[in-house]
Amino acid sequence: MHSKTILPAKLADFPKRYLYVPIDFLFEVSKMADLPIAAVVRIAKKNGAERVGSDAAEALVVKAEKYIAQLTKEANKLAEHAGRKTIKKEDVDLASKSN
DSSP, X not given: OOOOOOOXXXXXXXXXGGOOOOGGGOOOOOOOXXXXXXXXXXXHHHTTOSOOOHHHHHHHHHHHHHHHHHHXXXXXXXXXXXXXXXXXXXXXXXXXXXX
């Protein structure tokens, strides 16, 4: 199936064009979050969470990013309706009331 990988004793001396990574070592790379997990955990703790598990922190980041994306889309529609390209606070305020 896959040819065997031969790794020399000193990889630094080995030309990179010959380095072979077997397909078995590949894994799915998920999109990196735009919001820092630490910031989301800090917000959760400020709002009563004593501890936040890593899976919960990741879920909070995903949900927060989806909410921000939806809020931005709605605020952008309101700005365009007003004849502007720039989203203003009033657009965000109105968009948050409609969600």
